[in-house]
Amino acid sequence: MTIPKLHGYALPGAADLPENKVNWAFEPERAALLIHDMQDYFIDFWGDGCPMIEQVIANIAALRQFCRQNAIPVYYTAQPENQRDEDRALLNDMWGPGINQHAERKSIVNALAPQEGDTVLAKWRYSAFIRSPLEQALKETGRDQLIICGVYAHIGCMTTATDAFMRDIKPFLVADGLADFSREEHMMALNYVAGRSGRVVTTGELLPAPQSKAQLRALVLAQLDEEDVPEDDENLIDYGLDSVRMMALAARWRKALNDIDFVMLAKEPTIDAWWALLSRRSTS
Template identity: 70%
Template sequence: MAIPKLTAYTLPEASELPVSKVNWEADPARAALLIHDMQEYFLGFWGENNAMINQVVNNIATLRQHCKQQGIPVYYTAQPKDQPAEDRALLNDMWGPGLTKSPEQQAVMAALTPDKDDTVLVKWRYSAFHRSPLEQLLKESGRDQLIITGVYAHIGCMTTATDAFMRDIQPFMVADALADFSREKHLMALNYVAGCAGQVVMTQDVVPLPASKGHLREIIRPLIDEEDEPMDDENLVDFGLDSVRMMALAARWRKVHPDIDFVMLAKTPTIDAWWALLSREVRV
């Protein structure tokens, strides 16, 4: 009846994403970010210092930083530590007492602590819209897109995406900024949303530019073959970065800097040189 002990799995990669029936793009003027149920209680089922959860948290933090830079409002959901039986109702039948038996774990995890300008919504059911002012707040701020991250993908996140769709709010499920009971359930949630309710994306689709030189290094690390970490001024080709991956990076970054192409990146393939290109002021 309670949430089981959970184990890590490999997060979905871009090549594995289901093809969405729609072709929406997140627009900073229309979007809001939802950080769903990232409370210590729900993350505790993976144990401490779980590599998969750390990756999810890093991706959510990257999205959150990007949204704040772009003026995109950030919303959180969090279950209250006090839930009378009449409020919890059928959740007791399905999941037992839940958070009410672990009130000390009610807080959002420290790495994602809300700022004073973020909005924390009290969470009563799977959907973030249930008994909350989320829809009204989105309408008042002229927002009709919702970027969804957090846990658990096949329960609250998928239900919120479906509910958003039924309220004419475009949901975006960020595949590598979600976690679930298993990889199978995670992929099921992505397939359902892609086929029935919204757009499935990766963090890099929402945040095309790295937030810092360190973030750029994190992006490049999985793309090279060598175990040694390249220095900022070393040629990335010497570390196994191939032309196909470089072209993919150019296509991604060209969304913000239209002049970036493969030739420009290949001319000086170093972290220093690329950060100089990417950190330029964006021309509007």
């Protein structure tokens, strides 16, 4: 009746994503970010030091930073403690008392703690829109795109995406910004949303350039055909990165650093060298 002990798995990358039925363009001026249920209580089920969860948190943090830099509203959902039986209702039958017995773990994980200007919504049901001012807040700020990340992919995140769709709000479900009970259930959520109610994307697709070396590595690995994983100082061409994909990366990163071009990437095609180029924006 409660959430089981959970185990990490390989997060889906660009090559794993289902085919989207829609090709909505991401428009930052029309978007808002929803960080869904990233409370200590829900993350505790993976135990301490789970690499998958650390990567999910890092990806969400990068999205949040990008949103703040671009005046994109940031919303959180969080289940309140001390919920009455009539508030939890059928959730009691399905999941038991939940966070009611763990009020000390109600906080959003420290690495994603809300900051001034963020909005925390009380979460009552799977969908973040139920008993919530989220829809009205989006309308009042002219936002009709919702970036969704957090836990759990096949429960609240998928349901919120579908509810957004039914309210004429375009959901963007971030495949590597989600975590779930299993990879199978994670992929089920992605397949459902891609085919029924939204667009499935990766963190890298939403960001003009990687916000960390770990994100750069994940983005590059998704471009490679080889099963072997290169070290950060190894030539990526030897691992199957061709000029067409390199030119596409250069064009994309030029949106963040206008002096990036194909020649610069091709001169030294390693993760170390590329991160040295991309990270200049944080020190300039």
